[in-house]
Amino acid sequence: MIDVAAPLPAIAILGAGSMGGAILHGLVSSGLAHGGVTVTNRTAAKADAFAGLGGVRSIALERDADGNAAAVAGADVVLVGVKPAMVPDLLREIAPHLRPGTVLVSLAAGVTVATFESIVPASVAVVRSMPNTPSLVGRGVTGIAPGTHASDEHVALVRRLFETVGRVIEVPEDKIDALSTISGSGPAYVFLLMEELTRAAEGKGFDRADARLMAEQTFIGAAALLEASDDEPAELRRRVTSPKGTTERAIAVLQDAHLGAVFAEATDAALARAKELAAGA
16 A cells, blocks of 8 residues: 655656656655656667756666666656657556556556556556646646546555646546646647737837747736735736726727637647547547
């Protein structure tokens, strides 16, 4: 039985790319990874980038072809961070080396729990996750969905792991793709809005540097204000929008553009694509 009040046990991260690397840095910074962390990457250059982290063993598969097997054999929690198309082959590679009771965590978009459970032993608990890129700065949102053999204790352990890089939401697996259209893809929507507001500033005669400063710091400041407040975004918006003022006029234009419908259509499109990926399209 896993003691979720204890420091985190031995962890392996297979494929420490941008997301796996973010989680690795979060674990190291948290000081909770008392069991140590082993990471694998295909190239020596990528592996060497993590070699100086305390408590981390970094394996380059081009130097050690059996590195994945060695990593999982000593781990209680294994994060699978390779590209979705590579997941089935990786699972077949590591399945004989997973110890009973291991928690196997998917970072791969579109790969279902059923795919994992069809390859690894039933003694292994599978948890599907969907982190987002703000995990790189410890401000992520991660959705987690337990598999058939994952207990409450397994889920609590995975929650604690992802809390080292932000906040965690537990959902049933049939909601994980919908979650990905909001928190997973959401940073890109925000960056797009920043881009467009920057262009609008440039169109009014500001140079690029000042336009970026105004747009980006306005988003960052607004988010900080929201975080510091107990009020809903709509209430904070109303406080900025003086009757018959300039902001009211601008908000009217944006509302006339039916942004609600646009965001619904955009997230529906993302969800459709997630379902295509799950089906192998």
